[in-house]
Amino acid sequence: MTSRPIGKDVPRVDGWAKATGAALYTDDLSLPGMLHGALLRSPVPHARIAHLDTRRAAALPGVKAVVVGSDLPAVKYGNWRLVPTTQDELALARGRVRFVGDEVAAVAAVDRDTAEEALALIRVEYEPLPAVFDLDAAMAAGAPVLHEATPDNVSVTRKIAFGDLEAGFGASDYVREDTFTVQAVSHAYLEPCATLAQADDLGRITLWTSTQTPYIVQCLLASTLGLRENEVRVVKPAVGGGFGGKMELRPWDVCAAFIARRTGKPVKFALSREEELATGRRRHPMRLRSRVGFKRDGTLMAKDLQVLLEGGAYNSMGPTATFLVGNFGAMLYRYPAYRYAGAHVYTNHAPAGAMRGFGAPQALFATETQMNMAAEALGIDPIELRLKNAMRPGDEIPDVATVGTCGFAECLERVAEMSGWREKRRRGPGTGGGKGLGIGCYSFITGGVFNWFNTPYPFSAAEVRAYADGTVHLLTMASDIGQGSDTVLQQILAEELGIRMQDVQMTAGDTAMTPKGDLGTWGSRVTLMAGNAVLEAARQVKEELARMVSLRFDLNVVQEVELKDGMVRSKFRPDRGIPFAEAVAMAQKANRGKPVVGRGTYTPRDMGLVTPTFSFGAQVAEVDVDRETGVTRVTKVYTAHDCGTVLNPMAVDGQVHGCIQMGMGYALSEELVMRDGKTVNASFLDYKMPGALDMPECEAVCVETHDPRGPFGAKETGEGPISATAPAIADAVWHASGYRATGLPITAEKLLAALDGDDSIAGERRAEASCAIPDPRPRG
Amino acid sequence: MKQTIRLRVNGDTYEVAVPPWRTLNEVLREDLRLTGTKRGCGDGDCGACTVLLDGRSVTSCLMLAVEAVGHEVTTVEGLATARDALHPVQAEFIAAGAIQCGYCTPGMELSAAYLLSRNPSPTDDEIRRGLSGNLCRCTGYQKIFEAVRRASDRLKGAAPPDAAAGDPAAGGPAGGDPSGGGARP
Numbered sequence: 019m020t021s022r023p024i025g026k027d028v029p030r031v032d033g034w035a036k037a038t039g040a041a042l043y044t045d046d047l048s049l050p051g052m053l054h055g056a057l058l059r060s061p062v063p064h065a066r067i068a069h070l071d072t073r074r075a076a077a078l079p080g081v082k083a084v085v086v087g088s089d090l091p092a093v094k095y096g097n098w099r100l101v102p103t104t105q106d107e108l109a110l111a112r113g114r115v116r117f118v119g120d121e122v123a124a125v126a127a128v129d130r131d132t133a134e135e136a137l138a139l140i141r142v143e144y145e146p147l148p149a150v151f152d153l154d155a156a157m158a159a160g161a162p163v164l165h166e167a168t169p170d171n172v173s174v175t176r177k178i179a180f181g182d183l184e185a186g187f188g189a190s191d192y193v194r195e196d197t198f199t200v201q202a203v204s205h206a207y208l209e210p211c212a213t214l215a216q217a218d219d220l221g222r223i224t225l226w227t228s229t230q231t232p233y234i235v236q237c238l239l240a241s242t243l244g245l246r247e248n249e250v251r252v253v254k255p256a257v258g259g260g261f262g263g264k265m266e267l268r269p270w271d272v273c274a275a276f277i278a279r280r281t282g283k284p285v286k287f288a289l290s291r292e293e294e295l296a297t298g299r300r301r302h303p304m305r306l307r308s309r310v311g312f313k314r315d316g317t318l319m320a321k322d323l324q325v326l327l328e329g330g331a332y333n334s335m336g337p338t339a340t341f342l343v344g345n346f347g348a349m350l351y352r353y354p355a356y357r358y359a360g361a362h363v364y365t366n367h368a369p370a371g372a373m374r375g376f377g378a379p380q381a382l383f384a385t386e387t388q389m390n391m392a393a394e395a396l397g398i399d400p401i402e403l404r405l406k407n408a409m410r411p412g413d414e415i416p417d418v419a420t421v422g423t424c425g426f427a428e429c430l431e432r433v434a435e436m437s438g439w440r441e442k443r444r445r446g447p448g449t450g451g452g453k454g455l456g457i458g459c460y461s462f463i464t465g466g467v468f469n470w471f472n473t474p475y476p477f478s479a480a481e482v483r484a485y486a487d488g489t490v491h492l493l494t495m496a497s498d499i500g501q502g503s504d505t506v507l508q509q510i511l512a513e514e515l516g517i518r519m520q521d522v523q524m525t526a527g528d529t530a531m532t533p534k535g536d537l538g539t540w541g542s543r544v545t546l547m548a549g550n551a552v553l554e555a556a557r558q559v560k561e562e563l564a565r566m567v568s569l570r571f572d573l574n575v576v577q578e579v580e581l582k583d584g585m586v587r588s589k590f591r592p593d594r595g596i597p598f599a600e601a602v603a604m605a606q607k608a609n610r611g612k613p614v615v616g617r618g619t620y621t622p623r624d625m626g627l628v629t630p631t632f633s634f635g636a637q638v639a640e641v642d643v644d645r646e647t648g649v650t651r652v653t654k655v656y657t658a659h660d661c662g663t664v665l666n667p668m669a670v671d672g673q674v675h676g677c678i679q680m681g682m683g684y685a686l687s688e689e690l691v692m693r694d695g696k697t698v699n700a701s702f703l704d705y706k707m708p709g710a711l712d713m714p715e716c717e718a719v720c721v722e723t724h725d726p727r728g729p730f731g732a733k734e735t736g737e738g739p740i741s742a743t744a745p746a747i748a749d750a751v752w753h754a755s756g757y758r759a760t761g762l763p764i765t766a767e768k769l770l771a772a773l774d775g776d777d778s779i780a781g782e783r784r785a786e787a788s789c790a791i792p793d794p795r796p797r798g
Numbered sequence: 799m800k801q802t803i804r805l806r807v808n809g810d811t812y813e814v815a816v817p818p819w820r821t822l823n824e825v826l827r828e829d830l831r832l833t834g835t836k837r838g839c840g841d842g843d844c845g846a847c848t849v850l851l852d853g854r855s856v857t858s859c860l861m862l863a864v865e866a867v868g869h870e871v872t873t874v875e876g877l878a879t880a881r882d883a884l885h886p887v888q889a890e891f892i893a894a895g896a897i898q899c900g901y902c903t904p905g906m907e908l909s910a911a912y913l914l915s916r917n918p919s920p921t922d923d924e925i926r927r928g929l930s931g932n933l934c935r936c937t938g939y940q941k942i943f944e945a946v947r948r949a950s951d952r953l954k955g956a957a958p959p960d961a962a963a964g965d966p967a968a969g970g971p972a973g974g975d976p977s978g979g980g981a982r983p
Contacts, residue, residue: 033892036900037884039834039874043901046833131817206935208838208846208901258836258901259935291839500899500936668895668941675938676898702843702933710929713939 022582024513024730027668031505031519032256032498041256044212044228045288052214053082053126055274055287056133058140059297060115060122063151063366063695064162065144067113067122075125075139080132083277084140085124087112090276095238095267098337100472104174106165107332109242109272115144116164116331117368118695119297124273126285149366149695153305153326156365157792164331164364173329174337174362175791178344180416181355186320190311192396197307197789198384199761202300202328202690203683205373206707209258211298212288215274222249223275224530230260230499231538234471236529238267239275250275254527257499261680262372263299264499265540266334296700299371300690302339303328306384307789308347316398318407320355323347324789325381329362330369336362338470339370342377342463345628346741347385348415349378349461350426351407356415361791366695372540374677378462378741379684386458386745387760390752399443400457400749401434401636409461409634419626423723423733425660426461426634432658432719433457437638448756455640456749462738463629464662464728465543467622475535476619478547482511482555484614486606488584488599489521490559495536496548497527501736502669503544509665510549510729514556516581517598533617542734545665546630547620549729554618562614563601570596570604630727633734635659637742640714641750645773648766650686650751657718657739663731664720673736674718681743682714683707686763803867807832808876814863822866823847823858826873834874834904838933845932848905849873855912857931874904877911886952887911887945894945898936906932910946918954920946 035041072084087110096105111122123140127133148162155161156171163169187193213227223245229235232252240250257264270287277285289298309322325343329336344358373379393400405427413421434440442455465477481493492511498504508522525531536548563586564579571594573579578589587595596604605614622630640654655678664670687706691699699705724731744762752758757772800815807830814829823840826832826849835858838846842860849858850872877885887910890896897903906929913920913928920928925946926939934942 027895029892029895030897032900033897034884036897036903037888037891037907038878039832039904041900042833043836045837046827048828048831208836208844208899208933208935210838256900259899261935291841291844500901502898672895672898672937672941675940676936677938679938680935701841702839703841707933707935709933710926710939710943713926716938716940 022513023509023519024665026666028505028509028519028666030502031508043209043256043258044214044226047214047226047255048286049214049216049284052284052286053128053277053281054130054133055124055126055270055277055285056130056137057121057270057273057287058123058137060111060118060120062115062144062146063118064147064149065115066147067111067115067142068145069143071141072123075136078132078136078139080128081125081136082128082281082283083126084136085273085276086110086122090272091242091244093242095242096333097234097266097335098333098470100470101337103167104333104337109269117366119368120331121269124277126277126281151365151367151692151695153328153363156363164366168364170792171364172361172791173333173364174340176340176344176360178348178356178358178418181320181353183320183322183355183357186355187311190319191314192392193309193311194388194392194395195307195309196388196391196760197305198387199305200303200380200383201762202303202370203688204295204298204300204690204705205261205263206705207259207261207263210289210291210294211264211268211270212286213271213274214284214286215278216284217278217282221279223278224251224253225271225275226253226255227271228257228264229254230257230265230497230540232497232527232529233495233535234265234538235267235271239271242267242272243275243279251530254497257497260499260539261374262376262540265372265538291702292700295690295705296697297368299334299369301373302336302370302380304343304380305789306380308384308388310388310392312392312396316396316403316406318351318353321347321353323358324791325360326789327360327362328365328367328370330365330367332369333362334369335372336370338372339377343381345418346378346381348418349632350385350409350459352409352413359791367692368697374680375462375737375740376541378460379681379744382458382460382741383744383762387748390456390745390749391758401430401439404459405430419628422631422727423662423725424632424634425721425723428721429634429636429658429660432721433636433638433656436658436717436719437656439638443753447753450754452643452645452754453640454643454750454752454754455638456746456751456753457636457638458742458745458749459636460738460741461632461634462734462741463541464546464631464633464734465622465629466541467625467627467629471537473535473537476621478536478551478620479533480548480551480555480618481533482552482559482616484559484602486599486603488597489523490515490517492522492524492552493532494526494548494552495529495532495534496544497539499539501539501673503539503548506545506665506669507548507552510552511556513730514553515560515598517584542737545732545734546728549732550620551618553729554620555616558616558618559614562605563598566601566604566608567595631725631733633659633661633738635739635742637739637746639743639746639750641747641754643751643754643769645755648770650764650769652682652714652747654715654717655743657716658721659718659735659739660721660723660733661735662723662725662728662733664722665730665732670720670735671718674739675716677739678716678743679708679713681740682747684762685744685747689763801864803864805863805866805871806869807871808873816863818862818864820863821859822849822861822863825863826858832873832875836901836904838901845909846902846905848908848932850908850912853912853915855909874907877907885911886949887914890945890949890952894941894948896937896941896945902932902934906934906942910949913946914950914953919950
């Protein structure tokens with residue numbers, strides 16, 4: 019029996035429950051007397067609500083509540099609590115709707131059919147307002163204004179600048195400027211959002227909700243209901259994927275809790291797939307204009323990046339995206355001079371939010387495609403060009419971040435070997451009979467150090483209770499949404515205490531039962547931040563047990579006590595030791611009955627503006643382009659990645675594979691198609707994700723580094739790889755066909771049009787589009 | 799308006815009163831409380847609601863409950879015969895790391911079980927085709943394919959020794975070693 023689970027293919031601790039159907043997701047929960055909720059959404063993109071009549075709905079037998087905006091406290095919410103002016107959302111519209119799907123009213127009834135019937139009885143008269151659906155229209159002089167406080171529709175701007183840009187371009191032998199466009203895509207997690215609220219006699223709320231961020235939901239829900247933070251308890255059941263789309267307070271949470279408080283009955287809302295796709299959060303569409311300068315030998319001299327983010331009708335996570343896209347634009351390579359200006363623009367579309375890779379898929383599609391274009395123009399192999407400029411350990415982005423461990427150069431070498439790059443890439447574009455291969459790279463954060471939520475608590479926390487029966491109980495608010503963090507955190511604990519996985523039990527994601535605080539699952543933060551909190555808690559337990567053994571065996575003070583194989587013993591004299599359970603019993607007795615408990619926290623401090631440490635990786639995609647149909651088939655994807663020290667190879671592989679699926683959809687087939695403000699492909703039949711038949715063979719190797727800031731040396735792996743896939747595929751399409759895509763997705767239609775010389779469809783007409791940010795207009 | 803129907807599910811007979819427009823998915827989840835069967839889209843596109851009808855995979859969201867009368871329905875709850883006696887497909891989904899969020903898992907397992915019941919030795923291409931009606935957003939499918947290959951081996955009695963079913967409560971299906979065996983190369 020091993021007690022060293024770190025680095026092994028430990029199966030998931032929730033595997034049995036999920037394989038047997040026993041795992042409970044929010045919509046699987048029900049309570050006696052529970053009401054079923056439904057939301058009335060705006061069918062128009064921008065309008066004043068002239069008249070709202072709910073009387074017939076309220077009179078329908080079985081309807082227990084009909085709620086409109088004026089019933090709720092007028093408290094706006096949003097994740098950027100640090101800057102309250104960014105909090106621009108209300109659960110239900112008050113007098114005005116800003117996108118198709120904006121929530122207007124909520125009903126709760128004895129069953130779902132009645133709730134839906136009631137929705138149809140609500141009469142709303144909309145007085146249409148002019149709407150804006152793209153960046154140019156939204157930023158034009160005299161454009162319709164979405165929020166009066168933001169008269170130019172530019173809600174957030176960010177700048178990053180270092181080095182002497184003019185000098186950098188002046189000294190460049192080769193300068194190019196390109197515009198890239200990327201589309202809105204859906205998280206398309208398989209579990210639609212759901213929430214279940216229950217009120218007690220004093221109106222305090224317990225909310226089971228499909229969320230990545232129980233603590234954020236707790237705080238914001240309390241504020242919108244006028245409750246104190248801890249009068250709301252948020253419990254995270256099993257969550258069927260999130261990918262950034264479930265990290266905010268949402269209207270159904272507010273409505274369920276409000277109605278539960280009013281009626282005294284539990285209330286559940288469960289969204290439909292159509293609601294999810296048509297009105298749900300999405301990845302920011304962006305227009306990126308990038309100017310980059312090189313020496314003749316390929317040395318990077320300067321980069322000037324301007325980005326416009328189409329945010330939709332509300333800020334959501336846009337402020338973070340506006341910063342991160344500029345940060346990721348400066349990653350991967352050594353830029354002696356860099357300037358970034360980004361602006362987040364309101365339009366009358368469903369709001370964009372955080373999505374896997376957050377800012378990096380967009381920034382790195384531009385960066386990596388432009389590197390490939392420059393390599394072609396300079397006559398340098400794309401991998402050689404990257405090696406020449408690759409970030410190395412210890413590199414600095416002035417005033418922003420320091421690169422700690424960095425295996426990027428080795429990743430490039432490895433992926434070149436694995437894929438047979440130097441051999442296969444020798445042939446020119448469009449000469450391989452439709453076959454081609456291309457490269458894209460990534461770097462990503464391992465958790466964010468920024469505190470936009472303005473939490474007064476540690477970023478992560480853990481409590482470890484050790485019992486005299488040999489079991490331990492881990493409590494943490496960290497939220498497993500499918501990525502497997504419960505398993506990894508238990509591995510970390512078992513490893514540190516030298517016990518077996520089955521000795522560990524866990525309570526997680528419950529704001530009332532688990533230690534404060536935790537900011538949730540986003541930014542690939544859980545393994546590093548919650549992992550370090552678990553380690554610290556475990557070490558406290560370990561120290562206490564070591565004292566017992568030291569005393570019991572009268573160990574010399576220089577002797578190390580180790581916890582291994584279920585024993586607490588002298589490392590030098592392993593016979594001098596006792597079983598873990600016995601050591602716990604002894605410690606408890608020595609403390610006059612006080613349980614053995616360790617408490618750990620983690621808050622990043624003095625780690626720059628971004629993250630404790632970055633992951634890196636390089637990916638090569640092989641494609642087959644059918645010249646007749648324009649269809650691109652991805653046949654193989656090679657990945658070499660630096661995620662620090664691998665804690666669970668099987669879980670790491672799973673993250674890489676999942677990133678490839680999502681990145682491939684981004685590259686080739688996924689797009690929320692908008693027409694007059696409406697999402698026209700709001701079903702899985704029309705929204706095309708790669709399926710079992712589409713997936714390429716995937717080969718991945720880890721270039722291991724040991725990061726001193728990660729638990730057991732680990733860094734992130736859940737988000738980074740997604741950003742490499744689209745540029746790698748786009749480059750492979752160029753190699754296969756000669757068509758260089760600067761916009762996504764690369765549909766068959768676009769590819770054929772481009773190969774036939776029609777640039778109007780392929781997106782090149784956008785090359786001249788401006789990314790300039792207009793001077794701010796006076797704010798109201 | 800409701801009519802009383804008799805449903806055979808996982809070998810048990812249930813008598814339920816349902817409106818004629820209720821889907822099999824709704825009745826399984828809400829009336830019989832068999833919530834292992836998921837609802838991912840309601841349109842038959844994602845396969846999360848897959849169940850077996852007389853051994854054949856169907857999307858329960860596109861079937862009315864009344865249509866299931868007289869047929870044998872198998873849901874994910876009916877796959878394992880006991881807590882520690884998982885169907886080989888389930889055991890291999892766990893062992894191969896084919897489960898992440900788990901929301902597609904019940905439907906995916908039932909599609910796999912159906913495939914293997916018809917074709918005990920599917921080729922890689924046949925596995926892909928067999929699962930093409932089930933969407934997964936987490937795993938990139940690779941480990942799901944691997945799980946089905948391994949389940950196929952197990953069902954044919956050619957199980958690799960480390961893939962024997964173990965006590966899942968002991969930390970995983972990989973037998974006595976809860977850490978899942980040795981380090982990888």
